[in-house]
Amino acid sequence: MSEEVENRVCNKKTMNSIISTVKPELILEYCFGIYRFQQVDEELRSASWKYKALGSCIILMYLSIFFPYIKYPTIEQIGDFVGMMEEFPTAVVFLQYITTALTASFYYSKINIRIFTSLLKLDTDLQIATSTDFYKQLRSRLIFCLILLVISHFITTVVDLISINDVVYGIIVSPLYFMQRLQAFIFCVYVYMLQCRLQVINNFLRVFIREQRKMIKPIFTIKKKSVIPEPSLNFIGRPSTENMKVQSLASMYESVGNICYMINEVFNYQIFMTLVSTFVYTVVTIWTAIYLLRKPHNINQLINIGIWCSSMISNIVIMAFTCERLLSVRTKTKVLVNKLIMNYDLPKTMRVQAKAFMELVEVWPLRIYIYDMFSVDITLMLKFISVSTTYLIVIVQVSHFL
Template sequence: MDGTRFDSILYMLRPLTIIENLFGKFRYRKVGGNIDVLNRGMKFYAFFIVCLSVTSFGIIFLNDVLHQTLSGFSKIVDVVDEVASLMVVIRHIVSTAVFLHYTKNNVHIIKLIAHIDDNLNISKNKKFYRDSRRLIQIEISIFIIIYTLLAIYNLNAKYTLPNEILLTIIDFECHLEVLAFCIFIKTMKDRLIIVNKILEHVIFTKNRRHTLNIPTKNLRNQNVLYAGYTINDSSIIRTLGITYDLIGEACDEINKVFKFHIFKALFTTFVYIIITIWTSIYYIRTLGTFNSLLRIVLMCLFDIMSVGIMSYTCEVLLLKRNSTKILVNELIMNYDLTRQMRLQAKAFMELIEVWPLQIYAYDMFAIDIKLMLKFISVSTTYLIVIIQVSHFF
């Protein structure tokens, strides 16, 4: 594959990869314009960053714990804070190990995006990549601003300032992976939108016996102007089917790379919800730990927001996939089309059934908008259980 085909994609993803590189996470290694898996130097740098951060946190954390003289309810609340802090560090270690394990998959994802863009004839459309990069920059900026405001408030916690800053940086990296997942899913969603736009123009075009010329001015979506698309009518459906197959394969690779991060986000959010409920009950009884309770509530809300955005992003992808299915079915049911095009449309429909574009966390939890309702249901159940159990303490 020509290495220059990756330049626009890497340019689009650079705002994300620059921040990830600071934490020792490299998704690819650029070799003469091409991309390849990581070398030993990159992996060693990632290992060094993890060891440095974890060792520094451990030393400061143990020093803070040994010099604390707490009793009663304050001690219970601080133990909960310490458990939450250790969870952040542990998931940081495991997250980095999992990230390095899937380095080949990260490279494959970028190559699949390049194939998809070639099929959709947008590889040379610089404006499309600039606009996509601008949206990624906006998303990252909003994420940093919200997290910074939350971190500033949390710096008033009981630990020393160096430990709080280090813990904030580690936690920031963990949440960054959720944002990266949403960015990659959105990238697939944008390509699927183009597929749907072309299908709409195929359906709109009445003359099926001649070369199908789709005017450039008609290929507009979200103020993005795509390159003109000229394809012989005997192969346009097959080309779009192949493109959808690549999108399905790319989504499957994204699922493999991020399934641990998805599960980690769900598990952490669930634990924070339980801790928040438990702390709230004891706060109502003692009326003396408002600051600790408010900090845990803010952390819980931020994690719930992360899961909500993740669920919404996957739900939008599923909606676009359903739109693709409707459009292809319309082609199948159009008996004015040539037999060859209808057969290609039927093959396209089989690909849609093969690739449902559903994201799972280790095949246990489907990531869609229904996930938030399940969280609310489970949280309500545990709220009742904790209220009943709290009477024994």
């Protein structure tokens, strides 16, 4: 009974450490009425009706502030196509905010809890829970990136307020775009947390392979002592027919694959709306830029348009780069497991475990898909650039007739 109580206490401490790594991001989400879950007595539970009601009130409050400042076109302004289209990207982002806040609090709460409980079990199996430095380093990196995000958005907002006429409207719209960038950042945080766990698995495989190479080296080889300490934890241990540690690592990789699938399910809509809003904003920006180039004294607006367009595209770039990093770590896992398979000095049972591990690596590609249409990686950026270039040519041709 005492051992069971001790395990519960240890699990609660580990869960607190995991939550603390993303606590600043969750607090910022609370400001927008997004409640993925709540922590009660150091346990994760779905958001209560009080939090859901509070989130709905925040949405309604922002809705009441936002709508009076929308520039509805009058009869005289119907011909001003550029003026009408400038409001469209903001409307798309606002739609993304409402749907994201509602689905995160009402629909995806249980899946978010399952993601963190799965991370808890994975950290326990990987023995990460015994290392406090892992969570401290991860938290410090995420806080640093979050500070960069806030500073970049603040600079972009200041430049925008300087160059536009309606300052009040710019102040009201700015939090919408920050929310969109925050959602993209939180998605990257989830993927990065998964990447760090996969790197731990790779380190265990790497240490075991290094130990096997030392065993087959000649006895009289003279080697200089390394100044940099190397990781000494040999999780797999000594090779033997009874050793089942490779199979344990394979099951941990399967847990990584399941968590990746749940992350994909939670952020599917957010990634899709970010891609749509960025594409709409890019097309409208190109159209507006061509329109403003024909008029004098619009250099400030052109600079502002370029900065905001780069800011919007950076959301997709960061998401694609983060997912690409996860895929590269998976590729390293595949290489390391293949080395175990090709090591004929290992017992047959361990090589069979490595082959089963390789099959799991093939089954779980760790790719993030947007509704099974696009894969979030470097190829997504290439497709986005290709489509944007096509629309640029069309817009340039159409602009000659207007």
